[in-house]
Amino acid sequence: xxxxxxxxxDFGPADMFRxxxxxxxxxxxxxxxxxxxxxxxxxxxxxxxxLRSGQSIVDEMYVFKDKGDREIALRPEITASVIRLFxxxxxxxxxxxxxxxxxxxxxxxxxxSGRYREFFQLGAELIGNENPETDAEVISLAVNxxxxxxxxxxQVRVGHIGVMKSLALSGVQDPALAGRALRMIDKKDFDxxxxxxxxxSLSRNLFDRITALAETRGGTxxxxxxEDVKAQQHLxxxxxxxxxxxxxxxxxxxxxxxxxxxxxxxxxxxxxPRLGAEKQILGGGSYTLSExxxxxxxFSTGFAIGIDRVMLALDAExxxxxxAPLDAYVVxxxxxxxxxxxxxVSKMRSKGLRADVDLMRRSMSKNLKYAAxxxxxxxxxxxxxxxxxxxxTLRDMKTGxxxxxxxxxxxxxxxxSLGKGAx
Ligand code: HAM
Numbered sequence: 001x002x003x004x005x006x007x008x009x010d011f012g013p014a015d016m017f018r019x020x021x022x023x024x025x026x027x028x029x030x031x032x033x034x035x036x037x038x039x040x041x042x043x044x045x046x047x048x049x050x051l052r053s054g055q056s057i058v059d060e061m062y063v064f065k066d067k068g069d070r071e072i073a074l075r076p077e078i079t080a081s082v083i084r085l086f087x088x089x090x091x092x093x094x095x096x097x098x099x100x101x102x103x104x105x106x107x108x109x110x111x112x113s114g115r116y117r118e119f120f121q122l123g124a125e126l127i128g129n130e131n132p133e134t135d136a137e138v139i140s141l142a143v144n145x146x147x148x149x150x151x152x153x154x155q156v157r158v159g160h161i162g163v164m165k166s167l168a169l170s171g172v173q174d175p176a177l178a179g180r181a182l183r184m185i186d187k188k189d190f191d192x193x194x195x196x197x198x199x200x201s202l203s204r205n206l207f208d209r210i211t212a213l214a215e216t217r218g219g220t221x222x223x224x225x226x227e228d229v230k231a232q233q234h235l236x237x238x239x240x241x242x243x244x245x246x247x248x249x250x251x252x253x254x255x256x257x258x259x260x261x262x263x264x265x266x267x268x269x270x271x272x273p274r275l276g277a278e279k280q281i282l283g284g285g286s287y288t289l290s291e292x293x294x295x296x297x298x299f300s301t302g303f304a305i306g307i308d309r310v311m312l313a314l315d316a317e318x319x320x321x322x323x324a325p326l327d328a329y330v331v332x333x334x335x336x337x338x339x340x341x342x343x344x345v346s347k348m349r350s351k352g353l354r355a356d357v358d359l360m361r362r363s364m365s366k367n368l369k370y371a372a373x374x375x376x377x378x379x380x381x382x383x384x385x386x387x388x389x390x391x392x393t394l395r396d397m398k399t400g401x402x403x404x405x406x407x408x409x410x411x412x413x414x415x416x417s418l419g420k421g422a423x
Contacts, residue, residue, distance in 0.1 A: 007117025046073035054261030087295030096128030114278030123304030130299035136241035159256035214255035272313035
């Protein structure tokens with residue numbers, strides 16, 4: 001047997017039913033906020049990501065040469081692609097541009113629960129500005145997507161990368177070293193950072209100030225100690241707008257650094273505390289990338305939700321909903337009725353019901369057993385005698401109750417019994 005590659009997964013119909021439900025709910029929120037969907041290629045020239053996405057992402061990329069000797073990467077994230085699309089084709093459109101996407105991403109990571117080599121993101125990018133209003137709009141969209149997916153237990157943390165960056169750069173002149181320090185802060189690996197500071201004779205006092213800032217969390221009052229007045233004012237205004245948008249359970253966390261290198265201002269993350277090590281279900285912030293890709297300088301703010309982690313968090317919070325793939329299953333009582341069964345199933349499908357018909361030429365009793373085992377709600381039994389009266393038997397597979405209904409109205413009768421129109 002051939003196994004699937006490490007770090008990838010297959011999803012069966014019951015899984016996909018749940019995933020699509022959550023995804024549909026989140027897409028619906030994006031549309032309500034005026035975001036339109038875009039789709040970009042699954043692979044890009046690797047340069048798109050090596051330019052600014054940051055060393056940790058580049059180390060994890062799937063890169064290969066194609067037959068034309070071009071260096072190609074499977075996308076590790078989708079933000080860079082969206083900004084490339086903006087620069088290539090949309091830069092003349094009136095701003096702000098509100099774009100969202102759903103797609104698979106690839107990172108060569110050490111697979112574990114919640115960390116995969118192929119995973120799925122739903123993300124949004126607001127292109128045009130980075131003022132408190134745009135940041136609030138994006139955070140509020142993110143929070144409402146997570147709420148719409150059905151998750152209740154999650155924590156939103158908002159910070160500002162500029163505060164940490166300027167502190168780190170104030171004492172670490174070598175940009176490569178500063179970059180390493182920021183990656184260590186992102187991973188909260190202060191032992192390694194201490195060793196690096198010692199090895200490079202960097203100030204212990206700076207080390208203490210960085211670690212203190214990295215641990216600074218709380219309400220807006222923690223901003224009072226922030227020296228960067230612009231960042232302080234930005235976050236305060238942002239929090240006021242969020243409150244007016246009904247997004248109140250938000251914490252300031254000045255230790256958020258993010259694993260990607262392109263952020264310039266506000267940064268935010270959402271965690272699902274019930275998940276273990278991989279509890280971050282969303283990451284985002286404001287950034288500039290367009291100039292780097294040959295376009296005008298435009299500020300953007302965006303985020304990406306890890307759909308796989310949202311699903312794991314939902315599993316931890318609630319029972320999986322019952323998956324009933326079929327409303328009805330048409331069972332002919334004898335061979336002579338098989339063809340007629342197709343006319344009946346076809347009518348039900350055209351009415352929007354999820355309906356199936358026996359294709360295995362089973363006996364009636366085996367068909368009823370099959371219908372019960374796959375979770376069909378109603379069996380529609382088509383017998384010769386009933387058909388002579390132009391009726392069929394409707395059997396409720398939960399209660400076993402049966403009734404005769406006119407063959408021409410079986411779809412309407414089922415719709416009424418199911419208490420809904422098209423599923
Ligand atoms: P990111 O933090 O690298 O940000 O990824 C966003 C989310 O994708 C994470 O919070 C996590 O839930 C999920 N994720 C990341 N790696 C994996 C993995 N190996 N397995 C499963 N889930 C994973 C970005 O990708 C940015 N593009 C977000 C952004 C958009 N910033 C601005 N705009």
